[in-house]
Amino acid sequence: MKDFILKRIASIVLPFICIYGFYVIFHGHVSPGGSFAGGIIVGLSFIAFSTIYGIEKGRKKLPEKVLVYAESYGTLWYGILGLVGIVKGVPFLANKLAGIDMGAPGALNSGGLISLIGIGVGIRVASTMVTLFFTMMEEEK
Amino acid sequence: MNFVATDYWIMILLSLLIITALAMYFIKDLLHAVIVYGAYSLIAALIWLQMNSPDLAITEAAAGICTTILMMVVVFRTSRREE
Numbered sequence: 001m002k003d004f005i006l007k008r009i010a011s012i013v014l015p016f017i018c019i020y021g022f023y024v025i026f027h028g029h030v031s032p033g034g035s036f037a038g039g040i041i042v043g044l045s046f047i048a049f050s051t052i053y054g055i056e057k058g059r060k061k062l063p064e065k066v067l068v069y070a071e072s073y074g075t076l077w078y079g080i081l082g083l084v085g086i087v088k089g090v091p092f093l094a095n096k097l098a099g100i101d102m103g104a105p106g107a108l109n110s111g112g113l114i115s116l117i118g119i120g121v122g123i124r125v126a127s128t129m130v131t132l133f134f135t136m137m138e139e140e141k
Numbered sequence: 142m143n144f145v146a147t148d149y150w151i152m153i154l155l156s157l158l159i160i161t162a163l164a165m166y167f168i169k170d171l172l173h174a175v176i177v178y179g180a181y182s183l184i185a186a187l188i189w190l191q192m193n194s195p196d197l198a199i200t201e202a203a204a205g206i207c208t209t210i211l212m213m214v215v216v217f218r219t220s221r222r223e224e
Binding site: 024032033034036037040041043044047051129132133136137 | 195196198199200203204206207210211214215218
């Protein structure tokens with residue numbers, strides 16, 4: 001892939017795609033979208049980067065160790081936030097019962113634990129998609 | 142029965158959905174079938190948007206494009222013709 005125009009356009013457009021994915025993740029509880037769709041958009045920006053600039057540069061940007069850590073700790077983050085309810089003496093993943101301030105409806109900080117859980121899910125989905133792509137693209141040894 | 146404009150719009154989209162789904166089955170070139178699958182997921186996203194569920198529309202568009210890319214990689218790694 002040695003297309004000059006494709007590389008220049010991608011270097012302009014791809015950061016905005018990545019930022020839009022994080023926007024969808026962070027506003028998942030008040031607007032359309034959600035952590036799953038936002039995570040896929042973040043993953044797609046990295047997949048497009050490694051499709052255009054070559055698989056080696058994409059590997060350099062996201063090493064395998066980073067992907068493994070993001071995948072594992074995203075899941076662990078979900079579990080830890082679920083344990084907040086048990087520590088407070090109410091069921092697993094309890095939100096309002098655990099005494100968390102819910103804020104005004106429609107505001108960005110109105111979700112309680114939901115928005116924090118969404119960050120973990122989004123990072124996990126993004127790293128899973130990038131891992132799938134890298135696993136399929138790499139040459140067999 | 143009185144139809145409004147959005148009903149006809151949904152009918153057109155649903156018939157396009159059926160056409161693309163049948164085309165995916167009958168096309169022998171796997172790369173072309175994967176491209177038609179991308180069109181299928183785009184039409185499905187438009188239908189969700191017409192049925193007042195933008196949440197599903199965003200998820201369908203993102204997931205459809207992602208699976209299209211993954212399938213395209215699989216077609217490049219294996220044979221392009223159906224056996």
